[in-house]
Amino acid sequence: MSGAGEFKLGFVPLNDAAPLIVAKERGFFAAEGLDVQLSREVSWATVRDKVAAGALDGAHMLAPITLAATLGAGGEAQPMIAPMALNRSGAAFTLSRRLTAAMEPGESRQAGLARLIAARRAQGEPPLGFAVVFTYSMHNYLLRYWLAQAGIDPDRDVRITVVPPSRVAGKLAAGELDGFCAGEPWNAVAEDEGLGEVAFRAFDIWRDGPEKVFGVTAEWAQRHPQALQSLLRALLKAGAWADDAENRTQLAQLLARPEYVDASPASIARSLSTTTFHRGEANAPLPVQAGWLLSQMMRWGQAPREIDVAAVAAQVYRLDLYNQAAADLGWPSASAPDAADGFADGRAFRLDAAQAYAASFALGRLAHA
Amino acid sequence: MRVLVVDPDPARAALVVEGLSGVHPLEVRQAAVFDEQEAAGFEPDVVVVAADSPDRDTLESLQDASVSNPRPVVMFVDRSEPGLAEAAVRAGVAAYIVDGLAPGRVRAILEVAMSRFHLMHQLRQDLEKAKADLASRKTVERAKALLMKERGLEEEQAYKLLRKLSMDTGRPLGAVAADLLAFAGVLKGDQA
Numbered sequence: 001m002s003g004a005g006e007f008k009l010g011f012v013p014l015n016d017a018a019p020l021i022v023a024k025e026r027g028f029f030a031a032e033g034l035d036v037q038l039s040r041e042v043s044w045a046t047v048r049d050k051v052a053a054g055a056l057d058g059a060h061m062l063a064p065i066t067l068a069a070t071l072g073a074g075g076e077a078q079p080m081i082a083p084m085a086l087n088r089s090g091a092a093f094t095l096s097r098r099l100t101a102a103m104e105p106g107e108s109r110q111a112g113l114a115r116l117i118a119a120r121r122a123q124g125e126p127p128l129g130f131a132v133v134f135t136y137s138m139h140n141y142l143l144r145y146w147l148a149q150a151g152i153d154p155d156r157d158v159r160i161t162v163v164p165p166s167r168v169a170g171k172l173a174a175g176e177l178d179g180f181c182a183g184e185p186w187n188a189v190a191e192d193e194g195l196g197e198v199a200f201r202a203f204d205i206w207r208d209g210p211e212k213v214f215g216v217t218a219e220w221a222q223r224h225p226q227a228l229q230s231l232l233r234a235l236l237k238a239g240a241w242a243d244d245a246e247n248r249t250q251l252a253q254l255l256a257r258p259e260y261v262d263a264s265p266a267s268i269a270r271s272l273s274t275t276t277f278h279r280g281e282a283n284a285p286l287p288v289q290a291g292w293l294l295s296q297m298m299r300w301g302q303a304p305r306e307i308d309v310a311a312v313a314a315q316v317y318r319l320d321l322y323n324q325a326a327a328d329l330g331w332p333s334a335s336a337p338d339a340a341d342g343f344a345d346g347r348a349f350r351l352d353a354a355q356a357y358a359a360s361f362a363l364g365r366l367a368h369a
Numbered sequence: 370m371r372v373l374v375v376d377p378d379p380a381r382a383a384l385v386v387e388g389l390s391g392v393h394p395l396e397v398r399q400a401a402v403f404d405e406q407e408a409a410g411f412e413p414d415v416v417v418v419a420a421d422s423p424d425r426d427t428l429e430s431l432q433d434a435s436v437s438n439p440r441p442v443v444m445f446v447d448r449s450e451p452g453l454a455e456a457a458v459r460a461g462v463a464a465y466i467v468d469g470l471a472p473g474r475v476r477a478i479l480e481v482a483m484s485r486f487h488l489m490h491q492l493r494q495d496l497e498k499a500k501a502d503l504a505s506r507k508t509v510e511r512a513k514a515l516l517m518k519e520r521g522l523e524e525e526q527a528y529k530l531l532r533k534l535s536m537d538t539g540r541p542l543g544a545v546a547a548d549l550l551a552f553a554g555v556l557k558g559d560q561a
Contacts, residue, residue: 043425045463050420053458074429075444076454135430161405162430164423 006035007227010047010059013040013261014165014183015268015275016087016212017060018251021260023238031237032230040259043164044134051217052078057224058231060086061215064136064293066316070218073302074135081221082213082290083321084232086239088282089203090211090275091139092187093146094196095179096172099128109199110150117157131163131171131180139181141296142205148363149345154300155365172196183211184271185255185263192267201274207342208280210289221321232325236283243278284322284334287313291351292340298358301365309354370470372478373413374399377422381489385417388481395478403427414470415445417482420461428465443468445475453479460486505543512546515553 011017020038023029029036039056041047048065050056066080067073095109103112117128132140144154154160163171168180169190179196180186190196202209214235221228242251252269255261261268276282290313297303323333341348349357359366372395376382382399389397398411403424408416418425432443445464453476457463460483466475509531516527531549535542 042421042423045425045429046420049454049458049463053455055455055459074432134426162427164426166423 005033005227006037007057007231008037008039008055009231010039010041010050010056012042012044012047012060012165013263014060014090014212015185015255015261015272016090016183016277017260018242018255018275018277019086019214019235019238020060021254022242022251023234025254026238026241028234028238028241029231032234034227034230034234036231042166044137048075051080051215051220052076054217054220057220058214058216061213062134062137062139063210063213063290064138064141064297065134066213066215067290067293067297067312068136068302070312070316071303071307073297079218079315080215081218081316081318081321082215082285083221083228083318084214084235084283084325085210085285085289086212086214086235086277086283088208088211088276088280089201090271091142091181091183091202092198092274093130093143093179093181093200094168094172094187094190095199096175096177096196097194098175099178100197100199110146113147113199114150114152117152121157127157127159128178129159129161129176131161131168131177131182133162133165133182135162136297136302138202138209138211138293139183141293141300142200142202142209143181144300145205145296146200148361151363153363169193169195184274185261185268188267188271189263192264192270203274205344206292206340208340209342210286210293211275213285218315221318228321229325229328232321233328236278236325236329236331239277239283243276243282248272281334284326285317285319286334286336286340287317287319288337288340288349288351290317291354292349295349295354295358298355299361299364299366305355305358305366310351313351370415370474371396371411371413372398373408373411373416374418374482375401375403375416375422375424375428376419377401378419378489381419381486384485384489385482388485389478405431414467415475415478416465417478418463418465419486420458420463425463445479450476457483462486505541505546508543508546508550512549515550519553 009020011020024036024038044062044065047059047061048069051059063082066082069078069080099116102116130143132143147154152158165182165186168177168182168186171177172190172195187198191198241247252265252272255268256263256265291309294303294309294312298305319334319336326333338351339348372389374382374385379401386397386399389395416428418428443466445466457479462482464475464479512531513524513527516522516530517524531542531546535545538545
């Protein structure tokens with residue numbers, strides 16, 4: 001932007017912004033000769049627009065934003081890429097204490113919720129309201145997946161709205177929400193304040209499921225190939241530092257600062273254990289993960305069903321750029337599997353059969369089409 | 370046409386509202402927080418929202434919730450005017466409109482909002498600078514008084530000494546004065 005080596009990156013106050021914050025505060029950016037300014041953003045729409053318009057060089061992003069922006073879903077089409085993943089897991093669904101208290105002992109949360117929803121409908125009460133943090137988010141797809149698994153139609157049986165993470169706890173307390181699916185530390189904060197209880201975590205649905213990515217526009221990546229590699233190396237090293245158990249206390253204190261996540265260090269420290277920043281090739285942007293996200297976008301009517309899933313996934317999830325940075329660091333290169341497993345329902349997802357997979361669910365907008 | 374201005378900064382929102390009332394005979398309302406119930410009652414044709422309002426994501430989701438929301442909004446991007454969307458993003462303004470509204474009418478509103486956001490930004494910067502200038506002047510006065518007391522100098526001599534220090538080090542007068550006060554504090558044992 002202003003000078004060579006000077007960059008502005010955006011983040012949203014969440015635990016998984018850690019790689020950016022660590023790279024800045026622990027000198028990983030500086031070691032690469034980069035002068036990075038971090039910009040705290042309050043909404044994902046603003047992150048997307050600022051990156052698209054060039055007001056930010058890159059950002060901590062919800063993985064589906066890079067796909068939606070590339071497809072032009074929910075706005076103007078602007079091809080984006082994810083040259084690395086920032087973390088795996090870290091999201092969770094919190095149900096209000098009012099709901100969990102109404103469930104029977106020994107009853108699963110899914111069964112309990114289905115029963116309570118049926119009872120409310122029988123009594124003519126309004127549907128329960130759940131929040132996700134953005135329309136195009138892993139959180140939205142996880143919640144819908146989990147609800148549908150219990151036979152609950154996320155579009156008909158409950159009301160799903162979008163509420164910024166900073167407001168979910170307050171709305172849960174005020175009774176305006178009955179639950180929310182958001183990134184940490186906001187579930188831990190709600191639990192620590194006695195407002196709700198975690199019903200499932202991201203890894204309960206998909207063991208090694210993806211979370212945030214580092215996103216830039218395809219055009220920016222093309223114009224700054226070397227700077228991008230420097231940024232990736234710094235972020236990869238920062239992720240490895242953040243994953244080290246010995247650094248977790250320090251990390252929690254760093255994230256808790258008012259200019260970053262601005263939440264209680266205790267809640268942050270407790271919730272960091274559910275997020276993986278490095279281990280198990282957590283940073284490799286695997287096209288099969290993008291393919292699964294696209295299958296859920298198709299399932300819920302957010303993306304046209306005729307898109308070439310494998311092609312879009314490979315265009316956006318640039319494993320080649322990740323592998324280049326990994327090789328420079330002497331790390332092993334990651335290969336691109338064409339199938340993924342580890343799902344709660346025991347099924348496997350194949351990149352070359354994404355459409356069939358998307359349409360195969362009993363609940364979804366394709367099944368009714 | 371009804372316009373809703375959503376901005377967590379009430380002073381800036383008021384400025385936008387004021388600017389709009391001068392340009393169009395419109396019904397304008399301002400809110401710090403977007404409330405779906407309230408908005409449904411007002412039925413805005415255009416929602417101007419500050420980029421630093423966390424409500425953008427909620428507003429954006431309404432275009433998908435066509436079942437529960439009878440008045441879907443779309444992000445305003447005028448494809449015939451390249452650069453307009455970028456300018457709006459940089460100014461920190463986003464606009465959502467009820468689908469089907471003529472883009473020309475929205476553009477005028479967006480431009481008023483953008484210019485008022487710039488104006489507010491400028492006003493705040495000027496205020497910060499005035500505050501800093503005042504603080505600097507006070508620091509220089511205190512450093513002068515210190516030199517007069519400790520070195521037995523006249524006011525004019527004390528000022529000349531400070532100015533010489535400033536020119537020798539190539540640093541602003543206020544910074545040199547602040548350093549002098551800080552060092553004096555340390556020497557007196559005010560700080561560890």
